[in-house]
Amino acid sequence: MSSFVFNVTRHAPELLPPAEQTPYEFKELSDIDDQDGLRFHIPSFLIYEHSGDQNDPVMVIKKAVAKALVSYYPFAGRLREKEGRKLVVECNGEGIIFIEANANANLKIFGYPLLPPFPCLDELLWHVPGSTDILDAPLMLIQVTRFKCGGFIFALQYNHTMADAQGIMLFLNAVAEHASGAQSLSTPPVWQRHLLNARKPPHVKFQHREYEEVLAETNDTLIPVNDLVDKSFFFGPKQIAALRRLIPPHQKASTFEILSACLWRCRTIALQLHPQQLVRFMCIVNSRNLFNPPLPPGYYGNGFAFPVALSTVSKLSRNPIGYSLNLIQQAKSAVTEEYMKSVADFMVLNGRPRFSTSISSFIVSDVTRSGSDNLDLGWGSPVYGGPAKGGVGAVPGISSFYIPFKNVNGEKGIVVPLCLPANAMEIFVKEINGLLGSVLNSPNKGHGSSILISSL
Known part of the structure; x- marks a missing residue:
């Protein structure tokens, strides 16, 4: 895969404004939106086999995007920074x-199934100089690449301060509706970022350890950015059922929770950190x-928190999976309306800090229900719809996604792109396959490759 190349001929990048004149005004982001850790651009792919x-x-897409920008006109603007690092x-x-x-080339050059990490990413989503800046720069970049077979790739990157996964899907659904000829949107966009602003006066009620840096005394958590490897792992019904057998029968857990508990443990072992780290x-x-009343259906700002499950390496590595599962469930249950207000207050009182960015942190976003795999622009559902790779963000290697996916056998499941140092990735592959082998009685226990489906 590393030598995989093909040629892409691009027209000159152009600025695409809204199809109609839109209001000139200044709109503040919320205090959840403009935290430092969200000041980056997220790349995503939508791949369609036949146009x-x-x-x-x-x-079709260009025209539909211009129409969608009439309703979502803040995306056509530019971010400015006010006193206190407040974004507007x-x-x-x-x-x-x-x-x-x-x-x-034809899409089949990528092989089958299509999944991240995608080779030649820079060819399919060209980083126009300045396009990933945060201030005074375009908030979105779209590249549509036609292939010889009639298929195409709709590549998108957007400024994360403007929207989260659910928010950008509202915009993309608007594009899809306009592409089908709709003159009005089924879910009109809602700004109302004040709903997630800090209170006056701010009052932090939680510890918010997600914004603390916890470094070992040896400072061994710096990420070797020149030695990172991307691989993808598939978890279908058989793998998920096997992982469930690792926890007590009486313990209830969602697929997200059990998968996260296993991946966190295996990743931690793979990193070979100090036992007391x-x-x-x-x-x-x-x-x-979680709000009362809930946020409006059309709210497209960032509406999430990332609570922390915290452990030492020793305890996480030596305890059964039920240990990490309990920690994750406790962290998730902590998020309430009051918790969100406390996060906003924390931002204002602490200079809008970045969340923990050492490699000892692992951040996961579940986009299996986002709807990206069903986005119909007029040519049916995409054969792939989701993030272009794992490890995105200001600091690579600490984040991943759970993406809806169908493997070569037609099994629906979850694909997980991971980004780790090369040596740690080798250990991780052995650990996760060994974990599965321990309950599947696999003859390849510890050395199986049933879930490793791509590398770059």
Whole structure:
């Protein structure tokens, strides 16, 4: 995969403004939006096998995006920073970056199934100079690349301070509805970022350990950015059922919880940290329905928290999976409306800090219910829809996603892209396959490759 190349011919990037004139105004982001750790751009891919002979996907998507920007006009603006690092959008209608491109290959060159990490990522999502800046820069970049087979890739990167996974899907659904000819949206966008602003006066009620750095005395948690490896792992019904057998029968757990408990433990062992090093698992918890009343359905700002499960390496590595599972469940249950207000208050009182970014931290976002795998732009559902890779963010190697996926046998499950130092990745593969082998009685116990499905 590392030598995988093909040529992409790109038209000059252009600024795509809203299809109609939009209000000129300034809109403040919420105090959840503008925390330092969200000041980066997230890359995502939507891959469609056949565009047919009737409509050009580039033109259809370009027109639909321009229409969607009329309702979502803040995306066409630029971020400015006020006193106290408060972010505000100047809604000036300048537009997003749009790139039309053609590839001299068929989609089958990627192999099957299509999944991250994608080779030639920079060709399919070109980083126009300045496009990943946070202030005074476009808030979104879209590149649509046609392939010789008639398929195409809709690649997107967006400024995370503007929206979370659910928020960007609201925008993409608007694009899909306009592409189908709709003149109005089924779920109109809602700004109302004040709903997640700090109180006056701020009053922090929780410890918020997600914003603490916990480094070992040896400072061995710095990430070797020149030695990172990307691999993807598939967990289908058989693997998930096997992992459930690792916990007591009476213990209830969601698929997210049991998978996270196992991955956190195996990743920790793989990193070979000091036994007394503190490691943390931070899970993305959507708070929209935790408010009373819930946040409006069209709210597209960041509406999540990432509470912390904390343990020493020794305890996490030596205890049964039920230990890490309990810690994760306790962390998730801590998120309430009051918790979200406390996070916003914490931001204002502490200079909008970054969350923990040492490699001893592991952040997971579950996007299996986002709907990206069903987004129909006029050519049916994509063969892949989701993040372009794991390890995204200001500091690579600490984050991952749970992405809906169908393997070569047609089994629906979850694909997990991970980014780790090369040596740690080798250990992780042995640990997770050994864990599965211990309950599946696999003849390849400890050396199986049934869940490792891609590497780059």
